[in-house]
Amino acid sequence: MTIQPSVRVLGPADVGTLRSLLAVFADAFEDPERYLERQPSDPYLHKLLSTEMFLAIVAEAGTRVVGGLTGYVLPKFEQACCEFYLYDLAVAHDHRRQGVAKAMIERLQTLAAERGFDGIFVQAHRDDGPAIALYARLGVGEDVLHFDIAPAGAGP
Incomplete structure (x- = not known):
């Protein structure tokens, strides 16, 4: 029997x-290079989790x-x-x-209403069918392009 995950908002602790x-x-x-190999310090993450400008929700x-x-x-x-x-x-494969994912987004929607956010938006890669299907069930899609622009001197 699978344990139904609980969903909560992370705080500074x-x-x-x-x-x-x-x-x-x-x-x-x-992508372990991006997410594991250069993690910031504990004080940095504590500060990030303390601000109202960043939000993390876990299951x-x-x-x-x-x-x-x-x-x-x-x-x-x-x-x-x-x-x-x-x-x-993201959700673990198993x-x-x-x-x-739906439960986490529903928690985000409730939090957005409580905090007075006027909307939530998300991007998905065109070849990520499961993400597109999830977001299409929950919102309205737009056909847009995304561009990454490097800082001066950082290269293309």
Whole structure:
């Protein structure tokens, strides 16, 4: 019998849990270099988890992190409002297709309403069918392009 994961928002005391989430991301995205090899210090992560501009939500089965999402609050300049940019979302392979991602997004939606966010947005790669299917069930899609622009001197 599978344990139904609990979903919670991380706070400043959850640096270790955030590190466990980085391991989930590394495995799910097959990118250990980005998520494991250059992790910031504990004080950096504590400070990040203390700010209202960053948010991390995890799904835990017992003491194991089996999924999570992270993102950023973006205050707008053209109106007195803010949106939430859902930056990363992943679920461990053995917990997929069990409603974990949906539960985390529903928690984010509740939190967004409580904090007065005017919207949530997320990007997905065109070849990521499962992510597109999930987001299409929960929101309205737009056909946009994403460009990464390097800082001066950093190369293309």
